[in-house]
Amino acid sequence: MTMAVALQRITDIEAQLQQLTTGIQATDAATSGTSAATSASFANALDAALGATGQSGAVTGNDIVEGAKKYLGVPYVFGGEDANGMDCSGLVQRVLADLGIDAPRVVQDQADIGVEVPSLDQAQPGDLLVVKGEGHIVIYAGDGKIIHAPRPGKNVQLVDNYLKPSDISTIRRVVPSASAASASASVAGTAGVDGSLLSTLGLGGAGTTAGASPSQLLALMRSGFSQAVGS
Missing domain, CATH: 3.90.1720.10 (endopeptidase domain like (from Nostoc punctiforme))
Known part of the structure; x- marks a missing residue:
């Protein structure tokens, strides 16, 4: 899979996240459960993006x-x-x-x-x-x-x-760390999409992305690939 294809996947995922975010805003009573689903979706998105260099999702x-x-x-x-x-x-x-x-x-x-x-x-x-x-x-x-x-x-x-x-x-x-792969499996217990993203990357830390929106995190994720695709 090429980096260009990976970036296209990120674009597709961004649209899906927007739908999830809209659902969260529309249904306050379901915020907690929907937020966990959003986190899981974004963790899966990141694993797919890391697959841009051709690795299996099982590789750590x-x-x-x-x-x-x-x-x-x-x-x-x-x-x-x-x-x-x-x-x-x-x-x-x-x-x-x-x-x-x-x-x-x-x-x-x-x-x-x-x-x-x-x-x-x-x-x-x-x-x-x-x-x-x-x-x-x-x-x-x-x-x-x-x-x-x-x-x-x-x-x-x-x-x-x-x-x-x-x-x-x-x-x-180039691949998720072993701890990050484990974290993505239990992402329902995380606070939100930003924690899920950093856990999957294995770069997380308290307060690292406090208040970050899915679109901001996607922009950060895009920047990690920009050099590789020459953008």
């Missing part, structure tokens, strides 16, 4: 980490992208391809996929950390660890994350 960040671990020990080979040898971006592309996710080949393009994570503190397993200058990319493995193909003479390795926030150009999330 933990799957990316486990997939990367299969290549531990593979030698660094510049331009390589298989078990015979791979460079940093080749590792990322190979791991994502194994999970059915289409990804560009080079770091500069991989730096635009998925949605951006605001800070290293909010990174989840499976997120991609792009080094400033876009000359290197690593897979965040959780617990302060990363998996990467470092340089000639080294192998793909799992090591402590040596990157400081100031070293990182962008952090990209």
Whole structure:
């Protein structure tokens, strides 16, 4: 699925959300139940949008980490992208391809996929950390660890994350985190559409989007894809 198709889906979903919002305003007595339905719909919409890079909705960040671990020990080979040898971006592309996710080949393009994570503190397993200058990319493995193909003479390795926030150009999330996938299943217990959206993204925090409307959140969601489609 292309990014353009994903954006069209978002447009379609926006219309559906408008209908739901109208229903909420018209029936105060049903506000709580309808709001939960709106949240669930938006969570499902976000999962569909994250599918723009081709991944199954069942794929999580933990799957990316486990997939990367299969290549531990593979030698660094510049331009390589298989078990015979791979460079940093080749590792990322190979791991994502194994999970059915289409990804560009080079770091500069991989730096635009998925949605951006605001800070290293909010990174989840499976997120991609792009080094400033876009000359290197690593897979965040959780617990302060990363998996990467470092340089000639080294192998793909799992090591402590040596990157400081100031070293990182962008952090990209291409699939929902495991906790976010779980949260979307119990979205009826959330306060509203904004909490559902951030839970699905795995970027939530108290008060992060207090008072945000569905249209505002959709605009935020669109902006996460705008670079990838060149808009």
